[in-house]
Amino acid sequence: MSPAPATPQTHAASTAAAVPDYAALRAEIAGWARKLGFAALGVAGIDLPEDAAHLADWLAQGQHGDMDYMPRHAALRGNPAALQPGTLRVISVRMDYWPAQAADAWQVLGDGERAYIARYALGRDYHGLMRKRLQKLAERIAARIGPFGYRAFADSAPVLEKALARNAGLGWIGKHTLLLSRDAGSYFFLGELFTDLPLPLDAEPAAHCGSCTHCIDICPTRAIVAPRRLDARRCIAYLTIEHKGAIPEELRPLLGNRVFGCDDCQLVCPWNRYARVSTLPDFAPRHGLDAALLCELFAWDETTWSARTEGMALRRAGYAGWLRNLAVALGNAPASAETRAALGARAQHENALVREHVAWALAAQQRKAARGTGQGSSRDAPVV
Template sequence: MPLSTHSSDKATGLDAATLRAWLGAKAVELGFDDLRITDTALGDASQKLQEWLAAGRHGHMDYMERHAELRSNPALLVPGVLRVICVSMNYLSLDVDFDSELQGLENPTKASISLYARGRDYHKVLRTRLQEFAKAIEEKIGRFGYRVFTDSAPLMEVELARKAGLGWRGKHTLLLNRESGSTFFLGEILVDIPLPVDEPQEAHCGTCQSCIDICPTGAITAPYELDARRCISYLTIENPETIPLEFRRAIGNRVYGCDDCQLICPWNKFAKRSSLPDFAQRHGLGQATLLQLWSWTESEFNQRHEGSAIRRIGYARWRRNLAVGLGNALASPKISTEDKQLIRHALENAIASADPLVAEHIDWALSDNTSTVSKD
C-alpha cells in the first residue's frame, strides 16, 4: 500500500505504550519471535556500504551497486516512511544438532546444505505473515501507509535490525542476539506512523574470534569485515560463473551456502528451535550424500526444490557445486576405493550432457588438481 501523508495523524492520537505492547504481542501471535522499532536514519552505515562496494567486495552482486542509493536511504525507497518495524523469526528445526553438523563437514561423501535452506523459502513464509501483520495493524488503528520487506528489496535490513535492538553485529557481520544466537530471519514493515523507537543492544562478542578462525576461505578479513568474493555462501549461491580454483578445495562438501561461522559461535548455544513445519527439512537434505543429489535430473531438481530458496540458483549452479564437492571427495583419503570408483563413474557419465559451466567443474573434479586456498 502506498504510504499516505495523512495516516500518521490517526495513530498519533493513540496511546503509544498501549500500541507498542499490542504490536509486540501480535507479532508473537503471528509466529515472529521478537519485534523492535527504529527510525530510518542509518548513520555511518551508508558510508561503510559505499566503501565496501568501491573495494569490489560485492563480487557479481551488481544489484547492490545499482541500488546503493536506495539502500542508504529508506525514504527514497518508500516516500513518507517514519519508522521501521523490525521482526525476527527463528528457523532452526528441531532435529538440528550443531556438533553433528560440524562432524558432517568432515565426511567427504555427505552433502552439506545450509540450515536455513533445508525447508520452505523463507521469503514466502515471512512475507505472508508480514502482510497479515500489516492488515491486523490496519484493523487496530485504521488505514495507514506501509510496505513489507524480507530480503526482497534494497534495504539495509541487518543494520536497521541492529539499530532497532534485535541484536548486535557479530564479527562475522551477522546479527547476534543473547537469547537466540543468529539462526533467525529478519522482516520489516516500513510505516508512516510515528511509533516510539527502541534502543540498540550492546555488543557481546568480546575477544572471541571463533568465526574468523573457522572460515574456510578467509572471507572474514577482519572483525566486522566480509569479502563476499571469498565467502562460500556467495560462491555457491550468488556467483553465476565458475568457482575460482583457489577456493574449490576449501569448499569441501558445501554445496549450498556455509554455516561454519554460525556453527562455531558460542552464542548459538542459545539458538531457539522453530516448530514451524515450513522450516523442517525436506527431501532428506540434512542427511543426503553428494551422489544422491548428483543423481537428480533437472525435473527432479525443480520438483523437489519447489517452494525452496535453493531452486533460485538453477540446475546448472547446483550441478557445478556438486561437482566441486565430488571432486573434493575423490581427493580425500577418508573414503574407500569403491566409493571413489562410484564417484568417478558418475562424473564421467555426466560429461557428455553437461553444459560448459558444469563440464569445466567435472573436468577439474576428475583431475589430480590439489590446489588449496590461502587465507592470506
C-alpha cells in the same frame, strides 16, 4: 505507501483528532507478532548514515563480487524514506529457523561423501512465508487503528535489514557480519514493515563479541577479512548461490562438501549455544537433504531437481549451479570408483560450466586415487 495507501501526511498528522497511544499500540503489535510466529519485534528509526558509509566503502573495494544489484540500489539501502516515501519507522521482526530434526551439522561436514546444505535452506523458502505474515501483521494493525501507510519486506528490496534490526534492539552485528542476539544466537531470518506510524523507538543493544575471533578463524576461505568486513568473492555462500560463473580453482578445495551456503562462522559462535529451535514445520528438512549423499544428488536430472526443490531457497542456485557445486564437492570427496563413475556420467554435460567443474573434480579424484589415499576434505568440530 502501499499496500494500504495513506494520505501524503503521516498517520499521526492525518488523525490528529484521535491520536493513538503509540506506546500501547507498540505493545499490542509485539503480541500480534508473536502469535504470527515471530520470535521478537523492535522499532527503529530511519537514519543510517554510518551504515550507508560502510556500504559505500565495501562497494568501492569491489567486495560485492558480481552482485551488480548492490551498487545499483545502494542509495536506497541507506535511506528508507527514499525507498518508501512517508516512512517514519521500521518495525523489525525475527523468525527462528534452526530445524530441530536436522542431522548434526558437524557430522555432515566431517563426512566427505555427504552434501552439506546451509540449515536455513533445508525447508521452505522463507521469503514468501515471512512477507505473508508481515502482511497479516499490518492488517491486524489496520483493524485496530484504521488505514495507515506501510510496506513489507523480507530480503525483497534494497534494505539494510541487519542495521535496522540492530537499531530496533534485536541484536548487534557480529564480526561475521550477521546479527547476533544474546538470547537467540544468529539462526534466524529478518523482516521489516516500513511504516508512517510514529511508534516509540527501541534502544540499540551493546555488542558482546569481545575479543572472540572464532568466526574469523574458522572461515574455510578466509572471507572474513576483518571484523564486520566480508569479502563476498571468497565467501562460500556467495560462491555457491549468488555467483553464476566458475568457482575460482584455488578456492574449490576449500569448499569441502558445502554445496549450498555455509554455516561454519555460526556453528562456532559461542552465542549460538542460546539459539532457538524453530517451532515452524515449514523449516523442517525436505527429501533427506540434511545428510544426503553427494552421488545421489548429482544423479538428479533437471526434472527431479525442479520437483524436489519446489518452494525452496535451493532454486536460487539454478540447476547448472547445483551441478557445479556438487562436482566440486565430489572432487573433494574421498577417492572412490563410485565417485569417479558419477562424475564420468556428467563429463560430456551440455552445459560448459558443469563440464569444466566435472573435469576438475575428475582430475582431483584421479590424483587421490594415484596416491592410494581416500582422504577427502573434512573438519573436526572445534571446541568453543
